[in-house]
Amino acid sequence: MNNEITFFKFQRKFSTELRCLKYLFKQRWPNGFICPKCQHNRYSFHTSRKLFQCKNCEYQASITAGTIFHKTRTPLKKWFWMIFFISKNKTGYSILYLQNLLEIPCYKTAWVMVQKIREAMQSREVLYKLNGEIELDDAYFGPRNVSGKRGRGADKKTPAFIAVGLREVKKKEQSKSEIRPGFLKIKTAQNVQQETAKNFVLQNIEPKSLLKTDGYKSYKFTTNFDYNHQAIRIGNPKETLKYLPWVHIVIGNAKGLIKGVHHGVSAKYLDRFFIEFCYKFNRRFIEKRIFNNLINACCSTKTVTLAELRS
Ligand SMILES: [Zn+2]
Numbered sequence: 001m002n003n004e005i006t007f008f009k010f011q012r013k014f015s016t017e018l019r020c021l022k023y024l025f026k027q028r029w030p031n032g033f034i035c036p037k038c039q040h041n042r043y044s045f046h047t048s049r050k051l052f053q054c055k056n057c058e059y060q061a062s063i064t065a066g067t068i069f070h071k072t073r074t075p076l077k078k079w080f081w082m083i084f085f086i087s088k089n090k091t092g093y094s095i096l097y098l099q100n101l102l103e104i105p106c107y108k109t110a111w112v113m114v115q116k117i118r119e120a121m122q123s124r125e126v127l128y129k130l131n132g133e134i135e136l137d138d139a140y141f142g143p144r145n146v147s148g149k150r151g152r153g154a155d156k157k158t159p160a161f162i163a164v165g166l167r168e169v170k171k172k173e174q175s176k177s178e179i180r181p182g183f184l185k186i187k188t189a190q191n192v193q194q195e196t197a198k199n200f201v202l203q204n205i206e207p208k209s210l211l212k213t214d215g216y217k218s219y220k221f222t223t224n225f226d227y228n229h230q231a232i233r234i235g236n237p238k239e240t241l242k243y244l245p246w247v248h249i250v251i252g253n254a255k256g257l258i259k260g261v262h263h264g265v266s267a268k269y270l271d272r273f274f275i276e277f278c279y280k281f282n283r284r285f286i287e288k289r290i291f292n293n294l295i296n297a298c299c300s301t302k303t304v305t306l307a308e309l310r311s
Contacts, residue, residue: 004288010084020076021050024063027299036061068116070303074109078102082113083298087291090284092276094262115309118272120297121279130183131206133166135247136213138192141258141270158267160188160274161200164246181246184281186254186274188267194218201227212244250281 005013014020025033033043033052040056051060064070069079081102085093093101099110140157165182185204189196197218201211207226213219215231222229232243240248254277258265265273283290 003292005084005291010291014077014080014084017075017077020080021063023080023295024067024069024076024299025052027296028063028066035059066300066302068120068298068301068303072303074104074113078104079113079298080295082110083117083295084291086114086117086276087294090280090287091257091261092280112306112309115272116303117294117298118275118279119304119309120294120301122275123301124293124297125275125279125282128183129204129206130163130165130185131209132182133210134205134212135164135166135244136201136205136211136219137162137244137247137251138189138197138216138218139251139255141188141255141265142267143264158188158270159190159192160186160270161192161197162186162247162251163200163204164250166246179246181250184250184278186250186278188270188274192216192218194221197221198225201225214240214244 014023033041035041035043035054035057037059038054038057040054042055043052043061044055045052046060050063052063053060062070064072069076072079082098085098085101095110095114096107098104098114099107102110104110104113138159138161140159142157163185165184166179167182168177169180170177187200187204189200194217198221201222202225205211205227208228210228210230211219211222212230212232214234219229219231234240234243254274257277258273262273280290283293286293
């Protein structure tokens with residue numbers, strides 16, 4: 001079944017605030033209202049406060065409780081449009097662009113909305129780990145520093161670990177197969193020392209996986225853990241594309257987006273950028289379903305406060 005939400009389908013389905021509320025209602029009570037306190041099924045609705053009041057015990061149930069929209073002062077329509085735009089664009093939008101497009105009065109509000117949507121993405125991303133054959137490397141993100149020093153040890157840049165799962169794709173015509181990227185994980189780190197490399201791997205990669213690296217000393221921890229390690233000695237840096245192609249293509253793409261679309265992302269919020277980047281990359285084969293997946297995630301992820309987002 002093709003349940004892709006196209007522009008016009010979306011426009012019809014979520015044309016008014018009430019329709020957005022109805023959608024939330026169906027997510028929360030698929031079989032009709034049930035009072036969380038006394039299980040009664042008759043209610044009255046308070047439009048302005050988005051509350052459903054039980055006609056039996058007068059308990060007031062908030063329709064947005066348990067969603068990222070909880071206590072928002074922004075119309076749900078704008079939220080839904082933002083989720084729609086974010087889900088439909090592979091490269092993402094800058095927050096300023098979304099703010100202007102959706103006529104959101106202040107930048108901070110738009111910023112918080114985007115971060116909350118990313119929080120919902122993260123709630124899905126943490127559900128799985130990579131396994132099998134994996135290209136693993138580290139890279140530095142941030143503005144080019146004065147000394148022009150690049151690579152490991154470049155100061156003022158933020159290090160991050162990148163792991164790309166590999167999958168074998170059989171070609172139909174010939175009996176050949178080729179290696180293509182599967183799932184992706186990226187996370188910033190304090191440094192690229194052995195301890196941080198180990199933490200990244202343990203958190204994001206299943207044991208018994210085969211880690212392909214450039215043999216950097218930080219990856220030697222694998223001998224004490226249940227991972228297989230293939231250290232590829234790369235003499236000439238230009239050859240990395242030959243031996244670890246996908247991890248470097250991903251790093252290049254992420255850097256391109258940070259510079260081109262977002263005009264730079266500060267070190268503090270780099271991980272939030274990576275969440276959206278990985279979420280979309282990992283769903284590139286089910287692009288048509290991203291909106292539905294994402295709005296479901298938003299409806300089942302508890303909201304976070306501004307203070308939590310800034311920490
Ligand atoms: Zn009740």
